[in-house]
Amino acid sequence: MSGALSHIRVLDLSRVLAGPWAGQILADLGAEVIKIERPKVGDDTRHWGPPFLQNAAGENTSEAAYYLAANRNKQSVTVDFTQPEGQRLVREMVAKADILIENFKVGGLAAYGLDYATLKELNPRLIYCSITGFGQDGPYAKRAGYDFMIQGLGGLMSLTGRADEEAGAGPVKVGVALTDILTGLYSTAAILAALASRDQTGNGQHIDMALLDVQVACLANQAMNYLTTGVAPRRLGNAHPNIVPYQDFPTADGDIILTVGNDGQFRKFCEVAGLAALAVDSRFSTNQARVAHRAELIPLIRQATVFKTTAEWLVALEQAGVPCGPINDLQQVFADPQVQARGLRVDLPHPLAGSVPQVASPIRLSATPVQYRNAPPLLGEHTEQVLQQWLGLSLQQIAELRRAGVL
DSSP states (O other): OOOTTTTOEEEEOOOSSHHHHHHHHHHHTTOEEEEEEOTTTOSGGGGOOSSEEEOTTSOEEEEEHHHHTSOTTEEEEEOOTTSHHHHHHHHHHHTTOSEEEEOOOTTTTGGGTOSHHHHHHHOTTOEEEEEESSOSSSTTTTSOOOHHHHHHHTTTGGGSSSOTTSTTOSOOOOSSOHHHHHHHHHHHHHHHHHHHHHHHHSOOOEEEEEHHHHHHHTTHHHHHHHHHHSOOOOOOTTOOSSOSSEEEEEOSSSEEEEEOOSHHHHHHHHHHHTOHHHHHOTTTSSHHHHHHTHHHHHHHHHHHHTTSOHHHHHHHHHHHTOOEEOOOOHHHHHHOHHHHHTTOEEEEEETTTEEEEEEOOSOOOSSSOOOOOOOSOOTTTTHHHHHHHHHOOOHHHHHHHHHTTOO
């Protein structure tokens, strides 16, 4: 069964996370994705370890876990496009490609004749996705942008962390590079939209994606809380600015998360918790009232939740239809029966380690499902194969390019 994008060819000139994440999504959906890397060096994240993938003897291989997270189903080709011959090879591949993804600084590829203005003359159907920290224009356009920096500049860290009056207060970044991931997701959506447009017009286009733009867009309800009131939201730890109770609570042996989304669920919780009086108290009977009287309500709930274990609460609240959940570490996540039932870990054959674990794609398509064709490639693993298939080069020509340091 062919993937939904099995007719699409992608050149992935990006590195680190946002661009490679978009490239991996396209690859999972069936696209032929060629990862263009620097000879002998490759994607920066190949070296971002430990941890590294280990072989059967427990020894580290050359493959960093970070790199392995975002490069499945791709083929790696090493080309030095700072050399004229390398530029020629990439341009010849562009002529046969549908999509190019890059995350160089603004104008960085123009020196090599690999900018959109140049390449669209060669291939008017090309969809060219540029990912930068701040976009192609504006006063910050020339700056480098990294996820951590953008989480701070874009407001996310002002909303993340313990409340100012609590011990350990202060801004905190999210535990994964969320801005990069979200930019990869938005970039994928933009690329698919451009493909749909090309089906109608026959023409490609340039996509200008910026980490800062994505971060601000993803402030969602918190951005609207500010825009509608003029008051900047403050950090609330694990609490929700618009819903109460919607946070973690201590139990007899740990913690539990309550996500009470409406007044009916709050009444059910109060019945299970032996707090029936709270459900009819005018301070707490509606969500609007609970938000206003948050400081009074939360300690009352905490006094009740500590008398049962997390497991006891989970059983009782699930039976009552009150949304709740544990706080799992990653060992517990991948041992969870629902995670296992959904197949969220997959293992792929790997030439250095025998196999490599992967986190499965969350995309479930009934007619054109995601396929796991190959593990994240070794540096330059597919150089000969791709140059033969795409450009018709002979092994002798490829050997000459290697001797010249182009590959």
